Amino acid sequence: AENYAIKTGVHPAETTRNAIHTFRRQIKRVGISYDWEAEIATSHPGYYKWTQWLFLELYKKGLAYQGDGMVNWCPSCQTVLANEQVVNGACERCETEVIQKKMKQWFFKITDYKDELISGLDQVDWPEATKQQQLHWIGKSEGHEVVWEVVDGAGIPNGKSIKTFTTRLDTIFGVTFIALSVKHDLVGEIRPLGKEAQKYVSEAVIQSESEAKRSGSKNGIDTGTKVKHPITGELIPVWIADFVIGSYGTGAVMGVPGHDGRDNEFAKIHTIKIERAIEGNQENSSDLYEGKGVLTTDFPNFGGLTSEQAIEKIEAEPTYSGVITKTTQYKLRDWL
Numbered sequence: 001a002e003n004y005a006i007k008t009g010v011h012p013a014e015t016t017r018n019a020i021h022t023f024r025r026q027i028k029r030v031g032i033s034y035d036w037e038a039e040i041a042t043s044h045p046g047y048y049k050w051t052q053w054l055f056l057e058l059y060k061k062g063l064a065y066q067g068d069g070m071v072n073w074c075p076s077c078q079t080v081l082a083n084e085q086v087v088n089g090a091c092e093r094c095e096t097e098v099i100q101k102k103m104k105q106w107f108f109k110i111t112d113y114k115d116e117l118i119s120g121l122d123q124v125d126w127p128e129a130t131k132q133q134q135l136h137w138i139g140k141s142e143g144h145e146v147v148w149e150v151v152d153g154a155g156i157p158n159g160k161s162i163k164t165f166t167t168r169l170d171t172i173f174g175v176t177f178i179a180l181s182v183k184h185d186l187v188g189e190i191r192p193l194g195k196e197a198q199k200y201v202s203e204a205v206i207q208s209e210s211e212a213k214r215s216g217s218k219n220g221i222d223t224g225t226k227v228k229h230p231i232t233g234e235l236i237p238v239w240i241a242d243f244v245i246g247s248y249g250t251g252a253v254m255g256v257p258g259h260d261g262r263d264n265e266f267a268k269i270h271t272i273k274i275e276r277a278i279e280g281n282q283e284n285s286s287d288l289y290e291g292k293g294v295l296t297t298d299f300p301n302f303g304g305l306t307s308e309q310a311i312e313k314i315e316a317e318p319t320y321s322g323v324i325t326k327t328t329q330y331k332l333r334d335w336l
């Protein structure tokens with residue numbers, strides 16, 4: 001409405017009022033019978049005083065707060081765009097290239113209610129499928145957070161680190177790469193990326209993540225940066241990959257191509273080493289095994305342990321405290 005006002009010089013209050021009249025006339029003409037006494041207009045002061053009241057109540061309780069969020073920004077229109085308004089990386093209105101901009105946004109703290117939202121499902125008579133969707137949306141999963149120290153060219157930690165979340169800590173000996181989302185904070189600052197990598201990043205950022213997810217994209221690029229394996233000390237390459245969703249979890253994942261189908265596909269396309277670190281009961285010579293089993297690593301004290309024993313051992317080992325931490329992760333984000 002603001003941009004239309006700038007273009008035409010007519011006040012938004014007037015154009016909005018006219019639009020409402022047009023809608024009402026059209027709805028009546030097609031014979032839809034609404035109860036017009038219950039009609040509301042969200043732009044009417046008598047209506048929005050209640051939205052404002054509600055917002056203030058949430059604010060007073062700390063449930064509305066300001067934080068940084070990434071938005072699609074059209075530098076020419078000077079406005080935030082919804083994903084649907086970005087067409088091939090350009091603004092649908094003026095075709096200017098859309099950029100990602102960090103901006104102060106208001107968030108509603110729905111994550112305070114994540115466990116209540118799950119337990120409350122027992123008390124509503126929703127269809128089972130709807131409850132499943134709700135659970136999927138909240139996305140609770142138990143696992144571990146692993147901190148990977150970034151190292152310089154000489155293999156010395158440079159003070160930066162990457163966090164990943166996994167539900168399969170037992171596969172950690174099979175990690176052969178770390179993958180960052182293009183939106184990960186470190187992407188801009190880890191060792192100067194090559195020309196090719198920079199080009200890849202700027203293109204990938206424009207393509208929305210949901211698009212990448214839908215098309216099952218396996219694009220990625222080796223950054224040349226390495227991290228140190230928190231247990232073996234081995235140096236692991238850091239990739240940027242668009243299958244990693246920036247808004248989910250830590251925005252980085254540990255790549256275990258020997259034990260995860262998606263990582264396996266990615267590794268094959270980019271010829272990254274595939275390592276089997278767990279054997280199941282059955283003879284299985286393929287390079288992918290997604291089940292649990294017995295660790296095959298020759299790293300001291302871990303080879304021969306079962307998946308469960310290995311996880312317990314890592315959790316109990318003081319050396320890894322603060323580096324590998326048991327945690328619960330939720331997909332649910334605060335409401336933007």
Ligand SMILES: [Zn+2]
Nearest residue numbers: 074077091094
């Ligand atoms: Zn524009």
